[in-house]
Amino acid sequence: MKAVVCRSPGDLVLEDRAEPGAPPAGWALVAVSHVGICGTDYHIFEGKHPFLAYPRIMGHEVSGTVVETGEGVGLAIGEAVIINPYLACGKCIACRQGKPNCCVRIEVLGVHRDGAMAEQILVPAQNLYPANGLSLADAAAVEFLAIGAHAVRRARAEPGARTLVIGAGPIGLGTALFARIAGLDVSLLDMSTERLDFAKGELGFATLDGSQKAVAELVREATGGEGFDLVFDATGNTASVQSAFAHVAHGGTLVLVSVVKDDIVFSDPEFHKREMTLVGSRNALKADFDHVAASIRNGAVPLAKLVTHRTTLADTPRDLARWAHEKSGLIKAVIEVGS
Ligand SMILES: [Zn+2]
Ligand SMILES: [Zn+2]
Numbered sequence: 625m626k627a628v629v630c631r632s633p634g635d636l637v638l639e640d641r642a643e644p645g646a647p648p649a650g651w652a653l654v655a656v657s658h659v660g661i662c663g664t665d666y667h668i669f670e671g672k673h674p675f676l677a678y679p680r681i682m683g684h685e686v687s688g689t690v691v692e693t694g695e696g697v698g699l700a701i702g703e704a705v706i707i708n709p710y711l712a713c714g715k716c717i718a719c720r721q722g723k724p725n726c727c728v729r730i731e732v733l734g735v736h737r738d739g740a741m742a743e744q745i746l747v748p749a750q751n752l753y754p755a756n757g758l759s760l761a762d763a764a765a766v767e768f769l770a771i772g773a774h775a776v777r778r779a780r781a782e783p784g785a786r787t788l789v790i791g792a793g794p795i796g797l798g799t800a801l802f803a804r805i806a807g808l809d810v811s812l813l814d815m816s817t818e819r820l821d822f823a824k825g826e827l828g829f830a831t832l833d834g835s836q837k838a839v840a841e842l843v844r845e846a847t848g849g850e851g852f853d854l855v856f857d858a859t860g861n862t863a864s865v866q867s868a869f870a871h872v873a874h875g876g877t878l879v880l881v882s883v884v885k886d887d888i889v890f891s892d893p894e895f896h897k898r899e900m901t902l903v904g905s906r907n908a909l910k911a912d913f914d915h916v917a918a919s920i921r922n923g924a925v926p927l928a929k930l931v932t933h934r935t936t937l938a939d940t941p942r943d944l945a946r947w948a949h950e951k952s953g954l955i956k957a958v959i960e961v962g963s
Contacts, residue, residue, distance in 0.1 A: 627742035628940045628959075631679045633671025636941040641681075644746040647694035652749050654705060656740045658764035659959040660685030663793065663860070664735060666948045674885060676735065683740035684709035684733045687755065687763035688962070697749040704755040706763045706917065707740065707747055709733035710907050725774070725907035732907075741940060743961060753913055762920050764958060765927055769916045770908035772798030775856055775881040776806050777912065778905045783807030785853040788832070788843070788871055791882065792819040794956050796858035797930065799881055800829055802916075805924055808854065811846055813839065818952065826929045843871045851876060862886045869894060877901040933957035 627641040647653045665682045667673045686707040690699045699705070711731040712724030719727050733739040733747070755763040772795060781787070785808050789800040792814040800823070803810045812823045813832040820831040832842040843851060851873035857865050860882040869890045872878050878900060895902075919925050932955045935943040940959050947957055 625743040626937055627681050628683075628937060628944075629679050629681055630669055633678070634669065634945075636669055636945060638938055638941055641742065644744055647692055647697070647746055649695035650697060650749055651694045651746050652690050652697050652699055652752060653692040654688040654707065654745050654747055654752070655691045656683075656686060656688045656743060656745055656961040657704075657760035658687045659683040659740050659961060660764050660768055661944060661947070661957045661959065662768060663795070665944065668735070669944060669948055673735070680734070681738040681741055682734045683742070683959075684735065685764055685767040686733070686740040686745070687760045687766075688740070688745070689760070690752070691744065693749070699749060699752060699754070704758075704760055704763065705752040706755055706758070706766045706913060707733070707745075708751040708753065708908075708910065708913055709739065709767060711737070711748060711751060723909070725909050730907075741937065741959060741961075743937070753910065753917070756917065756921075758917055758920060761931075761958070761960075762927055763917075765931065765956070766913055766916045766920070767908070768794055768956070769798040769802065769920075769925065770912040771795055771881065771905075772800070772858075773802040773916050773919075774908035774912040775799050775858075775879050775905040776802045776808075778903050779854055779856070779877055779879050781806065781808055781854045781877070784809055786847060786873070787811070787854040787856070788813055788846075788852040789856045789858060790814070790864055790868055790871075791858035791860075792816065792823045792831075793858065794930070795881060796856070797823065797827065797955065799856050799858055801827070801925055802919070803854075803856070804829075805919055811852075813842070822955070827926065839867065840870065847873070850874075853877070855879070856881050858882050860884060862888070866890060869900070872898060872900050874898045877903060879903045879905055881905050929955075931956050931958050935959055937961050
């Protein structure tokens, strides 16, 4: 089968690989249909991912159809599925508490083990969710949106809460969309006027343009000096995360959706006087995938606007390399692998 392999940083090629073969008990063989390209994939390609072993087949935002099932798998052959790419051990403390998204021994397809930029992939059946009428193109968008949906659920906010999402990339936009679906009053902050114009013009969000004015001043103006009840940071930028603490209102919550490699430093007196809640959010759970799929089905997610670029498996080495640095107009790119 054809697969796109990242042999080393900057070296992405189309290779012939052996087919994965018959699925073991509890697993299914899936013919890949669509694969979204994520910030993580660009980082792997550029060698910026902290613990990645090369060569690696990337791809974790995936839809496909079931080709063959191992023993004890209840899925029908030909069934359209959404892939949950977080393979969990089922035994650790997090798994025992129903949180496989932060499993101690988690293996993410396309990161810790080979992913879906290929014609076929073997996946545990418990990681396959029937698309239930969602198109295969839409089904591949569920994972990246589920990251935001999970973060919003982690925040446990009341409808109407004044909410700031920092970072208007795909994860930030997904967070903002699901915050709005949850009834929160959402503003988006970014340093890119182009991204904010998209968020405002196409998606109707209030925006704070950090390239035009000091962010502290923008936050003061937007909230009458009170700060936001709820702040999500989806930038992956250490300085942004550290300054986000100051944008939270007294009694408010800060949710870290993205991850940075560094230590985060904040003022404890400022944190304490707010009685701030600090929340981590990692990956997503089945409930989040279900919520996102239902929201796409009922038209609450303007997916057609988010998917701005398309390519094929054969053209992925060229296009992914280009999109890693040509970000203008790019929100989400999708690889059309099969039908
Ligand atoms: Zn992703
Ligand atoms: Zn586990």
